[in-house]
Amino acid sequence: FVAALEQFCGSAAGLSAATITRLTRQWQDEARAFHDRSLAGVDYVYLWVDGIHLKVRLEADKVCLLVMIGVRADGSKELVALADGYR
Template sequence: SPSVIAGLKADWQVEYERWQRRDLSARRYVYIWADGVYLQARMEDHSECMLVLIVTTPEVKKELIGFQVGVRESAQSWRELLIDLRQRGLRIAPQLAIGDGALGFWKALDEAFPGTRHQRCWCHKVSNVLDKVA
């Protein structure tokens, strides 16, 4: 029923806001994966870009560390997400970042975590090459 859905949504919103504010000062991540996922859920003319960051701990556990709706995959949108991580206490830069060819992420990463090395995602790279060949 609509009232049950509204109640669940309110509960999830509180949980999401708590997750978005969690302290990251005691956390250390080795790898960080970044990608923009385009969603067109409501049959609109344009699709929203969800910026997603997944990390790996030294114990080889993956975690979703952040996501937010961005303006395409612009440097400004990625910068806002990465700066939010720093403001919540993430001080130790990940050793390696993996992402696609979107330049906005790499520019923002160099500003937020200048010591993190870059690696192009092989899945994206192969997909892009096959798209041009086929």
């Protein structure tokens, strides 16, 4: 995770181990809440579902990020779901 943050923020960002731990916990909590939210009251008129193939340095296999985007009646789009998969 440290290597990924350095690639994203730059090595001069000066992120301490405590900061990385706190950010990791916060992002995991946010991801869990996003995944567990109810969509029972949401109406979509259209859904796009696709896979984005990524080459991840830490993995031998190519990773596929499965993405679902919903379109509401007013035309606004929102991310509905993300999941990982393999090619």
